[in-house]
Structures are given as structure tokens and as C-alpha cells.
Amino acid sequence: MNIKNLILGTLLGGVANFLLGWVFYGMLLADVFPEGENMNLTMIFFGCLSFGLILTYIFIKWAGVSTWGGGAAAGAILGTLLGLWSNFFMWSNEAAVNYGLLAFDVGLGAVMGAITGAVIGFVLSKMK
Numbered sequence: 016m017n018i019k020n021l022i023l024g025t026l027l028g029g030v031a032n033f034l035l036g037w038v039f040y041g042m043l044l045a046d047v048f049p050e051g052e053n054m055n056l057t058m059i060f061f062g063c064l065s066f067g068l069i070l071t072y073i074f075i076k077w078a079g080v081s082t083w084g085g086g087a088a089a090g091a092i093l094g095t096l097l098g099l100w101s102n103f104f105m106w107s108n109e110a111a112v113n114y115g116l117l118a119f120d121v122g123l124g125a126v127m128g129a130i131t132g133a134v135i136g137f138v139l140s141k142m143k
Contacts, residue, residue: 020142021071028067028135033060035127044123047116069093070128070135081143086136087129094128095121 036059040048070090074080080089098121106112 016075017142020075020139021068023142024071024074024135024138025064025068027138028070028131029060029064030067031134032066032127032131033063035130036063039123039127047119066097066128066131067135069097070132071139074132074135074139080132080136081139083133083137083140086132086134086139088132090132090135091125091129093132095125097128098122098124 041050070086070093073093074086074089078085078089080086101124102117102120106117
């Protein structure tokens with residue numbers, strides 16, 4: 016595995032995911048997803064880098080993704096699956112589940128995953 020591709024894909028994908036989260040959750044949907052009292056932007060950024068690392072590693076090592084279109088498709092699938100995983104655990108602590116909000120957040124995860132995956136796929140296509 017080419018470490019340079021892994022690092023660059025991780026960094027650019029993570030930054031793209033962080034900026035998408037800021038636009039969607041922080042600006043456009045701030046009323047739907049209000050900011051928590053103890054929000055830690057450093058941990059959010061590391062979470063976004065982790066998502067970039069997951070996608071980049073899977074793209075390089077297992078899936079052979081190296082185009083923006085392939086990255087978008089794979090990113091949408093992985094974003095959906097990770098959105099389901101995290102939302103089921105998040106909502107497990109609530110007395111009443113808002114299924115509409117759960118589905119909306121999973122859909123948003125798919126969109127963000129697709130865009131992040133497209134960025135990583137594009138980067139990998141340029142690194143050949």
C-alpha cells in the first residue's frame with residue numbers, strides 16, 4: 016500500500032468531511048441539530064479524519080476505488096451504513112425515538128459520505 020496516497024486521501028477526505036459537517040450541521044441545519052453544550056471541535060475534526068482514513072483505506076486496500084464516481088458510490092454506501100450504526104446507538108439512550116430525524120440523519124450521512132468519497136476518489140485518481 017502506498018502510504019503517501021493513504022495520508023493524502025485521509026487528510027483531504029477528512030477536511031472535506033469536516034467542512035461538510037460545518038455547512039450542513041453547523042449552518043444549514045443548526046435548528047434541527049442544535050449544538051451541544053460541551054462540543055469539542057478538536058474531537059469532531061479527529062472523527063472526520065477517522066472517516067477519511069476508513070474510506071481511503073477501504074478504497075485502496077480492498078475496493079480498488081480510484082475515481083471520483085467510484086468514490087462517491089462507495090462513500091454513499093459506507094456513509095449510510097455508518098449513519099445507521101451511529102444513529103441506532105445514539106437513539107438507544109432516548110425514551111422516544113424520532114424515526115424521521117433518524118432517517119434524515121442517515122440520509123445526510125449518505126450525502127456527506129458520497130461527497131467525501133468523491134474527494135478521496137478524485138485524489139487517488141490523481142496519485143496514480
